[in-house]
Amino acid sequence: MKYTTLGKTGLNVSFLGFGGIPIQRVSRQEAAVTVRHCLDQGICFIDTARAYTDSEEKIGEALKGLPRDGYVLATKTMARSGGDMARDIDISLKSLGVDHIDLYQCHNVRYDTDEAALFAPGGGLDALLDAQKAGKIGHIGLTGHQVDRLIRLMKTGKFATIQVPYNFNELKPEEELLPLALKENMGVIIMKPLGGGALPQDLALRFFLDKPVSVVIPGIEEPAMADQNLRSLMEGGPLSKAEEEEIGRIRQQLGQSYCRRCDYCQPCPQNIDISTVFLAHAYYNRYGMKDWARQRYGSLKVKGDACIECGQCTGRCPYGLPIPEMIKAAAADMG
Numbered sequence: 001m002k003y004t005t006l007g008k009t010g011l012n013v014s015f016l017g018f019g020g021i022p023i024q025r026v027s028r029q030e031a032a033v034t035v036r037h038c039l040d041q042g043i044c045f046i047d048t049a050r051a052y053t054d055s056e057e058k059i060g061e062a063l064k065g066l067p068r069d070g071y072v073l074a075t076k077t078m079a080r081s082g083g084d085m086a087r088d089i090d091i092s093l094k095s096l097g098v099d100h101i102d103l104y105q106c107h108n109v110r111y112d113t114d115e116a117a118l119f120a121p122g123g124g125l126d127a128l129l130d131a132q133k134a135g136k137i138g139h140i141g142l143t144g145h146q147v148d149r150l151i152r153l154m155k156t157g158k159f160a161t162i163q164v165p166y167n168f169n170e171l172k173p174e175e176e177l178l179p180l181a182l183k184e185n186m187g188v189i190i191m192k193p194l195g196g197g198a199l200p201q202d203l204a205l206r207f208f209l210d211k212p213v214s215v216v217i218p219g220i221e222e223p224a225m226a227d228q229n230l231r232s233l234m235e236g237g238p239l240s241k242a243e244e245e246e247i248g249r250i251r252q253q254l255g256q257s258y259c260r261r262c263d264y265c266q267p268c269p270q271n272i273d274i275s276t277v278f279l280a281h282a283y284y285n286r287y288g289m290k291d292w293a294r295q296r297y298g299s300l301k302v303k304g305d306a307c308i309e310c311g312q313c314t315g316r317c318p319y320g321l322p323i324p325e326m327i328k329a330a331a332a333d334m335g
């Protein structure tokens, strides 16, 4: 396993990290097996969030009894005000079962009102600084999807790390964000390295082998996923010319209008599992796995035709996807 320094935090982290979104889907016991397996394989950077329902608690259970210096723990919150931030830090500490969290991040900062509340006197950032002084958190980080906003916030000097979606089909961070992070010695954490499952795993991960990033955190749901990711990074080697060309073809085919499975569009009042509908549809359309896709779609409790086009999801999608239209198309193909 390759290890890197997470920018100015000085933390030593594994290049492959553990993304804590998918363990929401598995039992506590299965989650614990997966987290422990990752640690055994040398994956020592664990990222989760208050917003990932029971992910913090599941990780906390998995870490019980392990030496605290054996892993680097990062979580994040959508809290913006000082009071909410202080409360969430305490909840995270309790859920994770630790007395300090190495990195506490402002999660998905996307509106001007988020920034105003965070930077207000006595606001979210002041609460983070208080928690840092009290030894509850080690460092303060930032996460988001809007590259221009992130660049502006990085320039405030308030954040030690930046977490951003970046992969071979989402290259905008390469223009200004990554060079700025390098210049400012910020830790760079890459979310969505596999495009939420839309990109072929091996090519997508090996793309990072020569990139100036600290840690990539694909979501890991089971031990086999960790093993597969490790094999790609440790044995795969750099991309060949033919593979670069293959990536070019995939880029053309995918475009930008695809679901990254972040689930920010939830909750849907009709309880449609939007990202799984889109995952099944991606397999139906792109990978020619029509039978598998129909079966996966068929197993959903609520199908796409339950969509009432209320539009609540659309405003929440950081990629501006026309979700109701896409749901309708998926239902027409697979229903």
Ligand code: SF4
Pocket (backbone or CB within 6 Å): 267, 268, 269, 270, 271, 272, 274, 306, 307, 308, 309, 310, 311, 312, 313, 314, 323, 324, 327
């Ligand atoms: S538009 Fe459809 S998918 Fe979106 S939240 Fe409303 S019912 Fe759910």
Ligand code: SF4
Pocket (backbone or CB within 6 Å): 258, 259, 260, 261, 262, 263, 264, 265, 266, 274, 275, 278, 316, 317, 318, 319, 321, 323
């Ligand atoms: S539709 Fe948008 S918000 Fe919902 S999971 Fe996909 S990318 Fe995320």
